Amino acid sequence: MIGLKHIKEDIENIAKVISTVLNVDVTIVDEDLIRIAGTGHYKNKIGEKVSERSAFGISLSSGKNFIIENPREDNICNMCKIKDICNEYAEVSCAIKLDEKVYGVIGLIAFNEIQKNNIVQNKIKLMDFLTKMADLICSKIIGENKSYELKVETRKLQMLLNTMDKAVVSIDKYGKIDKWNEKFVEIFKLDSNLRSLNISSILSFIDINNLTDQKNSSSFTYSKQDYTFSGIYNANPIMIDNAIQGYVFYFVDNLSTIKDFNEITANEYGVKFSNIIGNSPLMRKVKTKANIASKSLSTVLITGESGTGKEIFARAIHNNSDRANNSFIAINCAAIPDALLESELFGYEEGAFTGAKKGGKVGKFELANNGTLFLDEIGDMSIHLQGKLLRILQEREVEKVGGSISIPVDVRIIAATNKDLEKMVRCGEFREDLYYRLNVIPINIPPLRERKEDIPDLLEYIISKYSNKLNKRIYKIDDIAMDKIFEYQWYGNVRELENVIEYSINMCSTGIIRYDDLPEKIKNNDKSFMYDNYEKITPLWELERREIIKALDKFKDFKKDKEKVADSLGISRATLYRKLKEYKIVSK
Numbered sequence: 132m133i134g135l136k137h138i139k140e141d142i143e144n145i146a147k148v149i150s151t152v153l154n155v156d157v158t159i160v161d162e163d164l165i166r167i168a169g170t171g172h173y174k175n176k177i178g179e180k181v182s183e184r185s186a187f188g189i190s191l192s193s194g195k196n197f198i199i200e201n202p203r204e205d206n207i208c209n210m211c212k213i214k215d216i217c218n219e220y221a222e223v224s225c226a227i228k229l230d231e232k233v234y235g236v237i238g239l240i241a242f243n244e245i246q247k248n249n250i251v252q253n254k255i256k257l258m259d260f261l262t263k264m265a266d267l268i269c270s271k272i273i274g275e276n277k278s279y280e281l282k283v284e285t286r287k288l289q290m291l292l293n294t295m296d297k298a299v300v301s302i303d304k305y306g307k308i309d310k311w312n313e314k315f316v317e318i319f320k321l322d323s324n325l326r327s328l329n330i331s332s333i334l335s336f337i338d339i340n341n342l343t344d345q346k347n348s349s350s351f352t353y354s355k356q357d358y359t360f361s362g363i364y365n366a367n368p369i370m371i372d373n374a375i376q377g378y379v380f381y382f383v384d385n386l387s388t389i390k391d392f393n394e395i396t397a398n399e400y401g402v403k404f405s406n407i408i409g410n411s412p413l414m415r416k417v418k419t420k421a422n423i424a425s426k427s428l429s430t431v432l433i434t435g436e437s438g439t440g441k442e443i444f445a446r447a448i449h450n451n452s453d454r455a456n457n458s459f460i461a462i463n464c465a466a467i468p469d470a471l472l473e474s475e476l477f478g479y480e481e482g483a484f485t486g487a488k489k490g491g492k493v494g495k496f497e498l499a500n501n502g503t504l505f506l507d508e509i510g511d512m513s514i515h516l517q518g519k520l521l522r523i524l525q526e527r528e529v530e531k532v533g534g535s536i537s538i539p540v541d542v543r544i545i546a547a548t549n550k551d552l553e554k555m556v557r558c559g560e561f562r563e564d565l566y567y568r569l570n571v572i573p574i575n576i577p578p579l580r581e582r583k584e585d586i587p588d589l590l591e592y593i594i595s596k597y598s599n600k601l602n603k604r605i606y607k608i609d610d611i612a613m614d615k616i617f618e619y620q621w622y623g624n625v626r627e628l629e630n631v632i633e634y635s636i637n638m639c640s641t642g643i644i645r646y647d648d649l650p651e652k653i654k655n656n657d658k659s660f661m662y663d664n665y666e667k668i669t670p671l672w673e674l675e676r677r678e679i680i681k682a683l684d685k686f687k688d689f690k691k692d693k694e695k696v697a698d699s700l701g702i703s704r705a706t707l708y709r710k711l712k713e714y715k716i717v718s719k
């Protein structure tokens with residue numbers, strides 16, 4: 132809290148002015164009764180404490196002003212310890228009061244008759260003058276208080292800024308830096324005194340002329356000597372009376388963004404090996420191999436039919452590795468057209484092509500830096516991108532589309548496919564060199580029909596998952612339904628099993644999944660067709676038609692269903708489409 136001692140210089144000047152104007156000695160004491168200023172007799176007594184029982188003490192505790200015309204005889208002097216040796220002729224005390232708080236007292240003392248007369252004859256004017264001087268002191272206190280509060284606020288603000296995990300800087304409307312935090316200095320590797328420097332001279336990706344009155348975020352790549360990093364920055368305009376007064380920028384490097392993302396999604400995707408259901412000898416072998424792979428940095432190639440769990444294995448490998456605290460970025464190479472996949476993987480610079488986003492885009496490689504990049508359905512990647520991918524794996528650097536800076540990346544690759552990559556290599560559809568680069572640790576996940584022992588555990592897990600999701604209490608599956616589930620071939624593997632159970636839980640009204648609750652494809656399981664076979668001779672075209680319908684039904688929930696239907700029927704996709712037309716089969 133501010134007191135008179137904090138404005139000592141002002142108090143001394145005011146004391147001198149009063150003394151000069153009134154031609155008497157002046158002393159000013161603070162709220163602790165310490166003399167802050169003094170003239171004449173009191174010059175050498177600055178810093179000394181005045182007695183509480185003195186006139187000053189009484190003025191201070193009561194907040195009252197008074198004039199003692201006859202010291203020693205006045206009631207106020209009764210309590211004073213030095214009453215008997217007092218050599219004063221008259222005394223004036225004026226409290227320095229602000230909002231009922233007394234900050235100190237201005238005291239005038241006459242040491243001779245002339246001074247006393249001067250005081251006594253001008254009592255009213257004198258008190259008026261002193262009250263004004265006390266008000267002047269109070270206004271100084273208010274000013275000092277404000278600047279003290281401002282200092283505290285500024286200090287708090289700076290501490291807040293420094294504890295932020297985002298780098299922050301503010302500029303005035305001309306682009307000159309005024310405030311920044313330690314993180315800003317740290318991530319851009321700058322000197323700590325940045326005041327008044329122009330932001331664009333430090334961060335060339337910020338063009339002050341392109342900033343608007345709207346909040347705006349863009350990605351950036353920063354390089355200084357051999358230090359390079361990328362991230363996202365936000366420019367927030369400071370608008371006062373509809374005019375831009377400056378901007379506050381905050382910057383997040385990609386790693387922090389990903390960390391935030393990982394923290395948010397940790398529960399959703401925090402798959403561990405223990406979450407992968409299946410204790411069959413085949414699955415135990417796969418888990419052991421995946422566990423070993425998680426402790427290595429080598430590339431892993433996971434193969435297996437669709438829905439066998441390639442992605443959850445990839446996630447478990449990442450989460451069990453030293454990179455677990457960094458990002459796991461997954462990209463499905465089949466789901467994105469080739470031209471887009473390139474910019475998704477490598478990112479692009481602003482203006483790289485028509486339609487490119489302002490500020491450019493951060494690629495998955497950069498996002499996965501220090502973490503793991505999961506390239507799902509790698510068999511669907513074009514030969515052109517295969518070449519680019521190979522180069523990155525060899526050089527460990529990515530260059531954005533339309534960019535010129537190479538960004539070093541440290542990414543562990545896990546690729547997955549349900550295609551026969553070796554066959555694709557033989558047919559010239561997949562680069563041999565890339566195949567060997569990816570296939571360092573091969574992991575094959577067997578189809579569910581080859582490890583039916585896993586079905587009971589999977590059922591228990593899936594029923595509990597979907598009962599919760601659908602808010603139903605399902606206890607078990609009855610024996611007949613269980614037999615049907617065991618009989619079925621599960622070409623869609625665990626994903627198909629999940630779909631079937633979700634459907635059955637929806638249909639179930641008793642708490643026990645029964646035969647009737649199962650979807651038709653599981654109930655029929657091709658048997659009705661076999662029965663027909665014994666009864667009558669079926670024309671070949673009808674057999675063909677039925678087989679096509681059966682295959683369409685079987686793969687209807689799959690990605691690339693037509694490809695799977697054609698594969699399972701042993702015909703090309705073109706033939707399949709011809710036959711659909713011929714038999715007037717309408718499919719999705």
Ligand SMILES: Nc1ncnc2c1ncn2[C@@H]1O[C@H](COP(=O)(O)OP(=O)(O)OP(=O)(O)O)[C@@H](O)[C@H]1O
Pocket residue numbers: 406407408409435436437438439440441442443444507548549625626629690
């Ligand atoms: N062993 C398992 N334990 C628990 N859930 C599993 C298991 N295997 C697969 N799943 C579940 O089955 C679904 C499909 O798994 P996932 O996406 O990992 O398969 P995939 O082989 O990558 O499929 P695709 O090749 O079609 O991308 C997911 O919901 C996954 O959680």
